[in-house]
Amino acid sequence: MAGLISxxxxxxxxxxxxxxxxxxxxxxxxxPQAQYVLNRLSFFVASPCLMFDILADEKLGEIFHPSIFVAFFSALAVGVIFLILNACFFHLKAPDATIGVLNSLYLNSNNIGLPIATYILGNPALVAPILVMQQAVFTPIGLTVLDATTKGKVSAKTILKQPLHQPLLIGTMLGILVSLLNAKFGFAIVPDYIRNPISMIGASAVPMILMAFGMSLHGTKPMQNKSNRPAIVTVAVLKNVVMPIIAFLLAYFVMGFRGPVLYACVVLAALPTGQNVYNYAARYNVGLTFARDGILVSTVTSPIFIAIIAAILS
Known part of the structure; x- marks a missing residue:
């Protein structure tokens, strides 16, 4: 109970x-440009520093824990489900549909996942596999699709160059590289006078993302776009209900997880949509209200479902 309250x-x-x-x-x-500036700074500067700072201290065994397969396939499943539902019912255009997919599968692994992993699961490193999966796989794919659909063209060259345009992925991979080198040499290869500024800048990422999200709420009414309401409710259900169920089935019957690992897989799958999705929508100026409302609904409902999961499995 104390962990749940925390x-x-x-x-x-x-x-x-x-x-x-x-x-x-x-x-x-x-x-009037404050929200835009915060989004840009967090996307290009602070968030990459945060990813580097977190992963550089993690052991590779924790970063690539077998639970990453549960997180990957449960996220992939809800993304595919949304695409099918969109084709059958919502008929959103490609950029908006991409935001819908990210709304459905993208976990808030930083600013909500870390405290939940710490206070409920007792191990903040449990979010490391999710960080790697999202930044190394889903984010580059989603942003590549947004690049292609907003610019009206796509090529092999564009796809191959996409990782160079993803500061978050660059920060993630550099963090993993430093973790590997630290383990190999037995000491921290990045000196404190370089590491400390990176940590300070990274610490500003989450507040900037959250404040930019709060700024986006001013002057607008959530769920105001009636045509998007069914899709918004759908992504919230996929994120907070369907994804944890799929994660449980995969973790229990496929991976054979039991006890704390099973519990962690299901709780983390019930995390709300990450504010990063709104950050990406703002970066490409597509699906802004869809992203904002999807994040808001899933964030409001997520504690309820996490409490239910905790009551059943803890």
Missing amino acids: AMEGFCVIGIVIAVGYVAARMQIGG
């Missing part, structure tokens, strides 16, 4: 930071 406190902290962003926008602090 996790709910984590949700409260996140909500307060989002509210600060909303108030700042309402009071016009930072001017």
